[in-house]
Amino acid sequence: MIWFILAIILGIIAIVLHKSANDNSSFVSEQTNQTTPLLSYGERYKRDFPTKTAEIEKLLNINIESLSEKDIKEKVSTLERFCKRQKCKFSEIKNIYISNVSQQPIELVPQMIETAKRGKIEEANKYNISQENTFSALMVLWLQEYYNQNASSQSKETTNKDELEIAKIVFPDLSDTQTLKERAISLREMTALLHCSPLNLHEFCNTHLKQGYDGTFKNFYKLIELYKHMAYQSYEIAPKVGVEPSNTSYGILCYWLDDIMKEERQKFFDTKEAECPICRSHDVKLGLFKDNFECNNCKQEFGGL
Numbered sequence: 158m159i160w161f162i163l164a165i166i167l168g169i170i171a172i173v174l175h176k177s178a179n180d181n182s183s184f185v186s187e188q189t190n191q192t193t194p195l196l197s198y199g200e201r202y203k204r205d206f207p208t209k210t211a212e213i214e215k216l217l218n219i220n221i222e223s224l225s226e227k228d229i230k231e232k233v234s235t236l237e238r239f240c241k242r243q244k245c246k247f248s249e250i251k252n253i254y255i256s257n258v259s260q261q262p263i264e265l266v267p268q269m270i271e272t273a274k275r276g277k278i279e280e281a282n283k284y285n286i287s288q289e290n291t292f293s294a295l296m297v298l299w300l301q302e303y304y305n306q307n308a309s310s311q312s313k314e315t316t317n318k319d320e321l322e323i324a325k326i327v328f329p330d331l332s333d334t335q336t337l338k339e340r341a342i343s344l345r346e347m348t349a350l351l352h353c354s355p356l357n358l359h360e361f362c363n364t365h366l367k368q369g370y371d372g373t374f375k376n377f378y379k380l381i382e383l384y385k386h387m388a389y390q391s392y393e394i395a396p397k398v399g400v401e402p403s404n405t406s407y408g409i410l411c412y413w414l415d416d417i418m419k420e421e422r423q424k425f426f427d428t429k430e431a432e433c434p435i436c437r438s439h440d441v442k443l444g445l446f447k448d449n450f451e452c453n454n455c456k457q458e459f460g461g462l
């Protein structure tokens with residue numbers, strides 16, 4: 158994971174400390190306390206810059222102590238770049254950004270989200286930071302939040318408490334509220350479209366996903382094709398409905414189909430039906446995440462996306 162890359166970008170801390178005039182007095186303690194044992198960088202940062210830490214934690218909805226040194230430095234430098242340009246404080250960043258966005262028609266927001274997503278890559282390369290620490294990444298989050306709040310007040314896009322509870326039952330391994338909300342909206346649409354109770358949707362869809370597939374290894378490719386088609390649809394539809402592709406109806410179907418495919422691969426492995434398309438060997442193994450096969454003979458990978 159990007160979050161755990163430990164490479165340190167030299168010089169950023171100097172810029173960070175130099176730029177923040179109100180924290181200048183802490184510069185000395187930051188230096189002299191670097192040898193204090195048992196304190197992580199985040200803990201030291203919190204101790205040395207309490208005001209700034211509180212602002213960052215509130216703004217980004219994070220706990221700074223849980224972040225790596227690299228992530229903290231990158232996030233701070235990103236925020237400082239924005240503040241310098243806008244001549245504002247950390248605590249004002251989000252309001253300034255959102256007030257600019259709110260001058261645009263709400264229909265344009267999904268497009269802005271897509272643009273910001275592409276911007277992450279560019280910004281990460283330009284400043285040599287991880288994509289998740291870019292301002293574009295924040296823009297994606299804030300735009301999404303803004304869109305959900307505002308597009309929803311005009312239409313049916315709000316989730317009530319029951320729908321959220323159902324989403325939690327249907328997706329027991331998810332805990333992120335925003336994701337669950339988006340999935341709840343899609344579940345509602347699927348429920349209406351398929352005339353099926355939300356709690357039976359998973360089973361109902363599994364039956365349909367397997368239609369046209371006879372369970373043989375020869376036809377396993379049909380599931381792969383179906384997955385690709387639905388994944389493509391999820392990306393097509395996501396900007397229109399203002400949720401992440403993985404949370405659209407198609408995204409949810411992909412998620413369920415992926416489970417089916419993993420089970421099938423395990424079955425073909427157990428029954429030795431899996432056959433390498435290159436050398437026709439049956440001496441194959443399952444990939445680490447059961448998302449493909451690897452041929453022990455010719456080393457080719459197959460049966461994956």
Ligand SMILES: [Zn+2]
Pocket residue numbers: 433434435436437438452453454455456457
């Ligand atoms: Zn082979």
